[in-house]
Amino acid sequence: MIKLFHVYKTFDDRTVLDDVSLQVEKGNICCIVGPNGAGKSTLLKMMFCQEQADRGQVMINSQNLTRVHRREVPSVRRRMGFVFEDLQLMGRKSVLENITLALTIAGTSKKRGQHNMDRVLTTLELGSRKHEQTSELSAGEQQRVCIARAVVSDPLVLLADEPTASLDATLTAAVFDLFRGMSARGTTVVIATQKQDVADQFPQHRLVLNQGRVVNAINP
Amino acid sequence: MRYLSYCVNEACANMLEARGLSFVALMTTALSMLCVGLFFLLYVNIHAVLQSFEDEINMIIYVHEGRTAEQTSTLERLIQSYPEVDTVDFTSSQEAIATYLERYPSEAAAVSALGEGALPASFVVSFASGSRTVAGVESFATKIEALSGVAEIQYGQDWIRTFWWGNHVLVWIGSIVGVTLAATSIAIVANTIRLTLFRRRQDIHILRLIGASESFIRGPFFVEGAVLGLLGAGMSVLFLKAIYESFTYSVRDAWIAEYTMAFLALPTLCLFLVGGTILGFVGGVFSVVSDRRTQS
Numbered sequence: 001m002i003k004l005f006h007v008y009k010t011f012d013d014r015t016v017l018d019d020v021s022l023q024v025e026k027g028n029i030c031c032i033v034g035p036n037g038a039g040k041s042t043l044l045k046m047m048f049c050q051e052q053a054d055r056g057q058v059m060i061n062s063q064n065l066t067r068v069h070r071r072e073v074p075s076v077r078r079r080m081g082f083v084f085e086d087l088q089l090m091g092r093k094s095v096l097e098n099i100t101l102a103l104t105i106a107g108t109s110k111k112r113g114q115h116n117m118d119r120v121l122t123t124l125e126l127g128s129r130k131h132e133q134t135s136e137l138s139a140g141e142q143q144r145v146c147i148a149r150a151v152v153s154d155p156l157v158l159l160a161d162e163p164t165a166s167l168d169a170t171l172t173a174a175v176f177d178l179f180r181g182m183s184a185r186g187t188t189v190v191i192a193t194q195k196q197d198v199a200d201q202f203p204q205h206r207l208v209l210n211q212g213r214v215v216n217a218i219n220p
Numbered sequence: 221m222r223y224l225s226y227c228v229n230e231a232c233a234n235m236l237e238a239r240g241l242s243f244v245a246l247m248t249t250a251l252s253m254l255c256v257g258l259f260f261l262l263y264v265n266i267h268a269v270l271q272s273f274e275d276e277i278n279m280i281i282y283v284h285e286g287r288t289a290e291q292t293s294t295l296e297r298l299i300q301s302y303p304e305v306d307t308v309d310f311t312s313s314q315e316a317i318a319t320y321l322e323r324y325p326s327e328a329a330a331v332s333a334l335g336e337g338a339l340p341a342s343f344v345v346s347f348a349s350g351s352r353t354v355a356g357v358e359s360f361a362t363k364i365e366a367l368s369g370v371a372e373i374q375y376g377q378d379w380i381r382t383f384w385w386g387n388h389v390l391v392w393i394g395s396i397v398g399v400t401l402a403a404t405s406i407a408i409v410a411n412t413i414r415l416t417l418f419r420r421r422q423d424i425h426i427l428r429l430i431g432a433s434e435s436f437i438r439g440p441f442f443v444e445g446a447v448l449g450l451l452g453a454g455m456s457v458l459f460l461k462a463i464y465e466s467f468t469y470s471v472r473d474a475w476i477a478e479y480t481m482a483f484l485a486l487p488t489l490c491l492f493l494v495g496g497t498i499l500g501f502v503g504g505v506f507s508v509v510s511d512r513r514t515q516s
Contacts, residue, residue, distance in 0.1 A: 050429070074428070074431050074432060074433045074434075074436075075431070075433075076431075077429070077430065077431035078431035079431075080431070082429065082430075084429070088425075088426045088429055088430075089426070090423050090426055092423075101226070101427075101430070102430055104222050104223060104226055105427070105430055105431050105432045105436065106431065110222070149430065
């Protein structure tokens, strides 16, 4: 479960988030929609302990992230998956190595890890490229590797920042099916996007941001 | 297990990627360990020679002229009563002269000119096994010198002392050189890994983002240091063996060949490898701890 209470954030006197509140129940999918600079990524980064709120509270599974000690951050992140907008892949490592590393860090058992890996590689059509260095892949393939790494350990929370920006319609649909499947298994999913058609895929929960303010919300 | 395999793979990949730098670190460690090994090898062999000298150590106690047979006998019993003493053999003045003349017959005129007391009577003392050390014999000599009737004692003290000090000086020089070179090795391994950390800063950032703990991130760098140290120590053992073999071959006909030159024993060699590994590991720890990039 994710809860944000009256969150504020400024960067150099520029208000990025202005009194944003949000609640996503366990196993639900929520879309944060808004144009560039609306504060979507900053909001996701707060849920991932990458940014700190100036005011307000960020709660993930009853843990108050605004009070998390620096040393506890890795354990918080190990329970989450994050699809980064800038991918953050290890270019010299293969697809398999990038994904296996996430499994090793999360402490997923070898058997379950192998099962998840096979499933994810098949769903995201990466099986034939799994031994390639990620730096050699196309933008769309790299994005799929980033998604695979985020979902492979079955995290409790999945945060995805523009997860389908470089994907075609077929793969976009496959990714959303993957997210829905995870949600059905109890993962709470938050997607940040500026595309209305992506948001339309998940109409149950939505938060519309503009210049850091909530301008519209469906079950926020 | 999976983490250990990850650490070893990462460490090997890092070393292969920076081959030149890793080679320099490897050679420095190998040469440092080789110097320590050479000193140790010298020490072990010189110590063995000293030990063999100590096993054969005897003391000659000369007695004053003009002592009665009873006085001499009392002195002999007194010497025999010391726990350090194994056997005491008495040689009278006449026996000493006879032995001398047997060996040097041409000196007969000179000896007879000096009279009956030309050579003094003496006791030859051999020591009990636990007292056949330079320190033990020196301490015994101090006690004997104080006895009435003892004119002089001889046990080759000058050269034994020189040999003993030589061995100690060797240990000190070896230790100082060893510590200095070990510190150099640690510094070079630490710098090698620091450069790896710099090259890997983006990967380290990503690892943090996906939830890796600091110990998880640091592990491969510690392993890299330990592997560099282990390989360096292994190379030093090979170099040492080569030097030992070529030395024993080149002196096979010289006087020194009388003494059996021993190579380092297997447990010592294992200790050497462990020492090298620890040296490298310490280098890895220094680099990671001192590098702020590894702090979250």
